[in-house]
Amino acid sequence: MTATTTAPLAAPETRTPVRRPSARLRAWATRAPLLPALIFMIVVTQLPFVATLVISFFDWNSLYPDARQFTGLDNYQEVLTDPDLRRSVWTTVLLTVAVVLASLVLGLVLALLLDRRFRGRGIVRTLLIAPFLVVPVAAALLWKHVLYNPEYGLFNGLLHYVGGPQPDWISNTPLLAVEASLVWQWTPFMMLILLAGLQSRDHQQIEAARVDGASDWQIFVHLTLPHLRRYLELGALLGSIYIVQNFDAVFTITSGGLGTANLPYTVYQSFYQAHENGLASAAGVLVVIGSIVIATFALRVVSSLFREEVSRA
Amino acid sequence: MSTNALRVRRVRGKGAGLGLLAWLLGVAFFLPIAWMALTSFHSEQDAATNPPSFAAALTLDGYREFFGAGGGASPWPALINSTVASVASTLLVLLLAFPAAYALSINRVRKWTDVLFFFLSTKMLPAVAGLLPIYLFAKNAGMLDNIWLLVILYTSMNLPIAVWMMQSFLAEIPVAVIEAARVDGARLPTVLARVVAPIALPGIAATALICFIFSWNELLFARVLTGVVAETAPVFLTGFITSQGLFLAKVCAASLVISLPVLAAGFAAQDKLVQGLSLGAVK
Numbered sequence: 001m002t003a004t005t006t007a008p009l010a011a012p013e014t015r016t017p018v019r020r021p022s023a024r025l026r027a028w029a030t031r032a033p034l035l036p037a038l039i040f041m042i043v044v045t046q047l048p049f050v051a052t053l054v055i056s057f058f059d060w061n062s063l064y065p066d067a068r069q070f071t072g073l074d075n076y077q078e079v080l081t082d083p084d085l086r087r088s089v090w091t092t093v094l095l096t097v098a099v100v101l102a103s104l105v106l107g108l109v110l111a112l113l114l115d116r117r118f119r120g121r122g123i124v125r126t127l128l129i130a131p132f133l134v135v136p137v138a139a140a141l142l143w144k145h146v147l148y149n150p151e152y153g154l155f156n157g158l159l160h161y162v163g164g165p166q167p168d169w170i171s172n173t174p175l176l177a178v179e180a181s182l183v184w185q186w187t188p189f190m191m192l193i194l195l196a197g198l199q200s201r202d203h204q205q206i207e208a209a210r211v212d213g214a215s216d217w218q219i220f221v222h223l224t225l226p227h228l229r230r231y232l233e234l235g236a237l238l239g240s241i242y243i244v245q246n247f248d249a250v251f252t253i254t255s256g257g258l259g260t261a262n263l264p265y266t267v268y269q270s271f272y273q274a275h276e277n278g279l280a281s282a283a284g285v286l287v288v289i290g291s292i293v294i295a296t297f298a299l300r301v302v303s304s305l306f307r308e309e310v311s312r313a
Numbered sequence: 314m315s316t317n318a319l320r321v322r323r324v325r326g327k328g329a330g331l332g333l334l335a336w337l338l339g340v341a342f343f344l345p346i347a348w349m350a351l352t353s354f355h356s357e358q359d360a361a362t363n364p365p366s367f368a369a370a371l372t373l374d375g376y377r378e379f380f381g382a383g384g385g386a387s388p389w390p391a392l393i394n395s396t397v398a399s400v401a402s403t404l405l406v407l408l409l410a411f412p413a414a415y416a417l418s419i420n421r422v423r424k425w426t427d428v429l430f431f432f433l434s435t436k437m438l439p440a441v442a443g444l445l446p447i448y449l450f451a452k453n454a455g456m457l458d459n460i461w462l463l464v465i466l467y468t469s470m471n472l473p474i475a476v477w478m479m480q481s482f483l484a485e486i487p488v489a490v491i492e493a494a495r496v497d498g499a500r501l502p503t504v505l506a507r508v509v510a511p512i513a514l515p516g517i518a519a520t521a522l523i524c525f526i527f528s529w530n531e532l533l534f535a536r537v538l539t540g541v542v543a544e545t546a547p548v549f550l551t552g553f554i555t556s557q558g559l560f561l562a563k564v565c566a567a568s569l570v571i572s573l574p575v576l577a578a579g580f581a582a583q584d585k586l587v588q589g590l591s592l593g594a595v596k
Binding site for chain 2: 027030031032033034036037038040041044045046047048049051052055109110113114116118119120121123124125126127128129130131132133134135136137138139141142143144145146147151152154156157158160161184187188189192193196234238241244245247248251252255263264267268271272277280281283284285287288291292294303
């Protein structure tokens with residue numbers, strides 16, 4: 001693939017003094033290096049989605065392949081009226097909003113603490129990043145078996161010392177159990193983004209405000225928070241994109257049981273276990289529509305950050 | 314004592330208190346991982362006690378069990394598959410992303426921001442949206458349980474991030490440097506290899522690390538599209554989901570060993586990690 005991209009690239013360089021290459025040729029030479037990546041992305045991501053869209057209009061259970069037939073919007077109607085699926089939509093919203101908000105707030109606290117100078121700051125930063133770097137399935141196993149287990153988990157072990165109750169965390173509060181593990185994994189990510197935001201503040205402006213007698217709280221509310229707004233938005237949106245799609249934690253900790261099945265898990269289950277290709281596709285398309293709503297907003301925010309960067313350059 | 318000295322002391326006292334709080338929170342966040350590491354070196358009996366035994370004898374039994382000494386499935390095929398899938402897809406990503414980033418940052422195509430946003434928008438298409446057709450295609454093409462199918466999918470998963478990151482790195486290269494090389498008579502391949510690549514090398518390395526981490530971590534595609542032969546490390550880990558009772562040390566050893574490459578890569582590239590994950594928007 002590189003051979004095909006580098007050859008046309010050389011075109012503008014090898015122009016002969018007799019005839020300049022046409023503007024059209026030059027435009028193609030500029031475009032050529034982009035094409036392999038562009039074509040690859042279209043083939044591997046857009047084509048399957050179109051296929052999903054087509055399949056979503058069929059009644060198609062892969063256990064009965066001969067009974068496949070066009071059913072129009074029936075799958076969508078079934079998906080939208082199915083109480084389990086409707087609950088999984090709600091679960092997805094709850095999971096995403098709770099995890100993003102909690103990890104943002106915690107991440108902000110940690111970023112503010114780490115923005116100050118203190119002994120061992122580098123070590124603390126490294127300790128805090130670690131949860132984000134554990135393989136998600138391993139992190140989910142850690143929470144399920146090592147921390148939450150009612151008999152020998154660390155949480156109940158520590159509660160034992162203070163004489164507290166010994167709850168069965170996953171059975172009692174299943175969704176909260178999944179959320180807590182995700183907050184633990186995503187807080188470091190939020191912290192890193194917000195820390196980058198804090199360190200890009202204008203320190204002269206803060207000094208000037210301090211000289212004018214502003215308190216720490218006033219500086220935080222009137223200078224730091226407005227400056228951090230776009231970093232908070234970026235963290236929230238990137239976090240949402242990843243957490244809406246979460247599969248690993250739901251699959252590992254509860255296997256979608258006890259009302260924790262989110263949309264990705266439900267889609268996985270309806271075609272992997274129930275073999276309902278049409279229904280799964282319709283649910284998949286609905287996940288995409290939901291994501292587009294978030295994505296449109298996300299793109300706007302990212303592009304405003306991006307424009308600013310371009311104008312700065 | 315002057316009021317000024319008093320104020321300095323008060324500020325220092327508050328600073329120390331907040332530093333202590335930061336330490337406490339850092340240790341709290343790290344505690345599960347430290348506990349997992351300690352448990353992985355305990356015998357299964359000591360691992361599964363309540364209250365937890367902090368001072369129990371240390372042993373490598375958990376690791377021996379994980380590597381198949383107890384007659385269980387060996388993790389080596391899964392670890393090798395993960396390495397192949399992650400490394401191969403990372404290389405393919407770099408091969409596709411570098412020319413694309415060049416066209417989006419140095420020798421810019423028209424409407425380059427639109428193209429950049431197209432790449433980003435594919436990242437927002439949930440994986441489940443294309444899973445079924447990909448599964449059906451793989452089944453008909455005889456590519457189920459084939460590691461190279463994962464390589465292609467992981468490439469599509471990471472290519473948008475890589476294009477974004479690399480274009481932001483390449484855009485930082487001063488145009489004058491490239492112009493100078495051109496004036497000296499260097500052809501484009503030479504400019505790319507001798508001028509652009511060396512300057513962008515730290516950025517390329519960071520991009521590679523992030524792609525490696527995401528491929529190594531991926532579960533959904535691997536779970537659906539692989540079986541016995543092409544099983545990856547995260548899929549191997551899902552074998553422990555229902556493990557009850559006396560396998561705690563083994564679970565911990567497995568989780569740590571499989572997380573080790575990501576932990577190492579992540580610690581090595583802490584700063585670049587944010588920049589990559591935020592698609593170059595945060596410097």
